[in-house]
Amino acid sequence: MLGTIIAIGAFITTYGPTILAVVGALHIPALLIVNLTKTPKDNEYLERFYGAIQVVAGQITKKSVL
Numbered sequence: 001m002l003g004t005i006i007a008i009g010a011f012i013t014t015y016g017p018t019i020l021a022v023v024g025a026l027h028i029p030a031l032l033i034v035n036l037t038k039t040p041k042d043n044e045y046l047e048r049f050y051g052a053i054q055v056v057a058g059q060i061t062k063k064s065v066l
Contacts, residue, residue, distance in 0.1 A: 030045075030046050031046070
C-alpha cells in the first residue's frame with residue numbers, strides 16, 4: 001500500500017506539469033469552438049470537461065465545487 005502511494009507521488013511529480021500543460025492546451029481550442037459555434041452539443045462536452053477538472057481539483061483542495 002505504501003509502495004503504491006509512493007509510486008503515485010512519483011508519477012505526479014514526474015508527469016504533473018506535463019499533464020497540466022496538456023489540459024491547458026486543450027482548454028483554449030475548446031473555448032474557441034464553443035464560442036464560435038451555436039450548437040448546444042459542444043457546450044455540453046465543455047461542461048463535462050470542466051466537471052472532470054473540478055473533480056480532480058477537488059481531490060487536491062476542498063475549495064473547488066461542482
